[in-house]
Amino acid sequence: MTGPSGASTGHVPELRLDGRVALITGASRGLGRAMALGFAAAGADVVVSSRTAEACAPVAEEIRSMGGRAIAVSCHVGDWQQCAALVDAAVAEFGHVDVLVNNAGIAPVPPSISGITEELFDRTIAVDLKGPVRLTGLVVPQMPAGGSIINISSTASVRNTPFTAVYGAAKAALNSFGQAAALELGPLGIRVNTIVCGPFMTDSFSKAVPTPEQAAAFAATRPLRRIAEPEEIIGTALFLASDASSYMTGALLALDGG
Numbered sequence: 001m002t003g004p005s006g007a008s009t010g011h012v013p014e015l016r017l018d019g020r021v022a023l024i025t026g027a028s029r030g031l032g033r034a035m036a037l038g039f040a041a042a043g044a045d046v047v048v049s050s051r052t053a054e055a056c057a058p059v060a061e062e063i064r065s066m067g068g069r070a071i072a073v074s075c076h077v078g079d080w081q082q083c084a085a086l087v088d089a090a091v092a093e094f095g096h097v098d099v100l101v102n103n104a105g106i107a108p109v110p111p112s113i114s115g116i117t118e119e120l121f122d123r124t125i126a127v128d129l130k131g132p133v134r135l136t137g138l139v140v141p142q143m144p145a146g147g148s149i150i151n152i153s154s155t156a157s158v159r160n161t162p163f164t165a166v167y168g169a170a171k172a173a174l175n176s177f178g179q180a181a182a183l184e185l186g187p188l189g190i191r192v193n194t195i196v197c198g199p200f201m202t203d204s205f206s207k208a209v210p211t212p213e214q215a216a217a218f219a220a221t222r223p224l225r226r227i228a229e230p231e232e233i234i235g236t237a238l239f240l241a242s243d244a245s246s247y248m249t250g251a252l253l254a255l256d257g258g
């Protein structure tokens with residue numbers, strides 16, 4: 001292996017987060033929970049957050065039972081005061097934040113384009129876009145060089161459907177925001193990347209695709225012919241969080257079964 005100068009470094013990067021502090025939203029279940037447990041197994045201290053601390057407490061407890069450090073903190077990401085309190089709690093406990101995962105997301109289904117209500121629109125944008133924008137802004141002053149921000153997006157952001165009209169539009173804006181943030185924060189040594197997820201078997205997926213027949217039909221649309229398990233996000237997220245991706249920023253990584 002060679003370094004930037006062309007000299008041999010002999011350095012093989014490890015997918016480890018020892019001594020790093022990771023703040024993960026939407027971490028009570030689904031993909032967020034999988035990343036929280038995966039990051040903790042890789043050595044990170046974890047701030048486990050969702051709308052209620054009670055829902056996050058079992059995840060934090062599981063991390064502590066593995067010998068890790070974790071706290072559970074409530075935060076509705078659409079409320080900027082709660083976002084500020086979340087970052088304050090993370091800094092009070094661990095001193096700084098090395099990794100932010102903007103994972104919390106919702107995908108309410110409108111009956112039609114004409115049937116999109118103001119409530120559905122505002123709620124979706126608040127969780128899927130407004131929260132990540134503010135949390136990024138709040139975390140940056142608390143993030144040392146080498147920090148990593150990961151936004152969790154969706155294939156709907158690049159191939160939208162009427163079924164996901166507002167959700168896909170919000171996630172497309174999140175992709176765009178991530179690229180702007182990568183430009184601004186790169187000189188600070190902070191990287192910002194986006195995982196563009198395909199179907200994962202979580203509560204939100206089961207709600208949108210409720211029957212085994214529908215799930216099988218969905219799986220058939222993917223070259224890998226299956227729906228991913230939540231744990232299958234860990235490798236990509238850990239790669240982006242760790243120094244293994246130290247020269248990657250502003251990227252949209254597809255994690256979608258092809």
Ligand SMILES: NC(=O)c1ccc[n+]([C@@H]2O[C@H](COP(=O)([O-])OP(=O)(O)OC[C@H]3O[C@@H](n4cnc5c(N)ncnc54)[C@H](OP(=O)(O)O)[C@@H]3O)[C@@H](O)[C@H]2O)c1
Nearest residue numbers: 026028029030031050051076077104105154199200202204
């Ligand atoms: N699963 C998929 O197929 C799929 C595909 C593409 C993209 N994604 C994206 O992946 C991310 C995770 O999705 P998932 O499938 O794991 O979802 P999920 O199983 O429904 O979990 C959603 C998480 O977000 C939290 N949450 C919901 N509203 C929140 C709010 N206002 N503020 C803070 N936390 C909130 C929930 O916790 P509480 O209820 O405790 O608040 C929960 O921890 C989302 O951004 C989603 O858009 C998922």
